[in-house]
Amino acid sequence: MLNLVTALLAAVQSPAAPPQATQLPPPVPAIPAPVPPAVEVDTRPHVALKTDLGTITVRIEDKRAPITAANFLRYVDTKRMDGFKFYRSTKSWGPASQLIQAGNRGDAGKNFPPIAHEPTTATGLTNCKGALSMARLNPGDATTDFFLLLSDIKGFDADAPGGDGAGFAVFGEIVAGADVAAAIFNAPISPTAGEGVMVGQILDPHVTIQTARRVPAPAGAEAGCVVKAG
Template identity: 35%
Template sequence: MLKALFFSLILLSAPSLAAKKTDDGSHVQPDNYYPRVKLETSMGDIVIELDRRRAPITVNNFLRYVDKRSYDDTLFQRIISGYIVQGGGYTLDYEEKSSYPAIFNESGNGLKNERYTVAMARQNDPHTATRQFFFNLDDNDNLDPGRTWGYTVFGTVVEGYDVVDAMGEVETEYKALLGFADAPVENVILKKATVLPPIM
C-alpha cells in the first residue's frame, strides 16, 4: 500500500518537475547549438543567429521569451546612433513587461560586442539581465569584459543589416514624462519574434 502510494506521488509530481526544468528555454530546439530567430519589425525583418555553445544560459533565456511570444509588440525604446539599438522590455504604451528572474552574466565567453552582434542589456550589477537586448551598431569594446564584467554577447545578425542600420538613424528625443532618453520620436516596433526551423 505504501509502495503504491509512493509511486503515485512520483507520477503526480513528475510532470510539474519536468515543466520547471524545461521552462528555462532549453526545450526550444535543444539539439541546435545555433538556433535562428526572425524579428519582424516596423522597419523590416532581421534574422539573428544565436550561439548556444558560448552563451547557453543567455540563449535559452532569450528563446523562452520568444517561445512564449513575449517579445511580440514590444518597443525598441533606446536608440543611440552609432552605438546601440535596445528593446524587448516595453509595450507600445511604454509599460514595462514582466520578466523571469535575472540570469548569470556570461560576458566572459569570448564573444565581443562587435558591430551587428546581439547582447543582453542589464543594470549596473553584472547579473541583472532579464529580457532586454540590444544590437551593437559599432565595435563597442567598452562593453566587453576587462577588469569588470561586460555585456553578454549571445548572437549576431545574419540577415537585415540594412534594417539595423536604419534603426540606428531614426530621430530620437527625451521623453520627460517617462524619463526616457534617446527614445525614438516615432515608435520602432518589434512586431513578432519567431524561432526559425533548423538549417539542415
C-alpha cells in the same frame, strides 16, 4: 577404305587443341569517385524579429552563452517578445558607439526572473559590429532588454581596459537585415524623453517587434565576428 573413314571420323570428333595461351596485361583498378567534403550543418538557433521597419534575423550562440541564449529563446518561444519595442538609438554617442536597444516597455508581468551574467571572458565572444548583447544595470539583473551593435564597442567586453570587469554578455549576432537595424538606428529621436544619458536617445515613435520566431538558418550566412579567433 573402312579404316580411312574411321580415321577421319576420329579426327573430326576429337577435342580441338586449346589455343596457345597469351599473356594479357593486369586489369587496371577502378579509380573511386572523389568524396565531396561533408557540409557542416549549423545547428545554432536563428530568430527572425519582424519589426515595423522590416525583419532582422539573428543567430543565437546557445553553446557558448547558454544561459543568456535560453533566456532570449524563452521569450521568443512563449511569444512574450511579440510587442516588445526598439526604443533607443545611441546616435548622440557618435560613430564609435552605435547601438539600438529593445525590450519590454509595457507589462512587467511578462518578465521572467533575472538571469546570471555570462561575461565575454567566459564565453569567448566579443562585442563587435552586429553583436547581440544583453542589456543590464548590474551583473545578474538582466531580464528582457538587449542591444544590437552597429559598430564595434570593445569597451563592452569584460576585459576592456577601464571597464567594470563584467561587461555586457554577448549571445548572438545579426545574420540578415542589417539595413533594417540601420533604419531603426536612424529613426526619429525625441529631444526630451529619457533620463540621464538616455536623453536624446529615445526613439519617437518606438519601433515595435511585431513577431519573434525561430527560423531556419539563412543560406550563405557569414561566419560573423562575435566568436573570438584563436
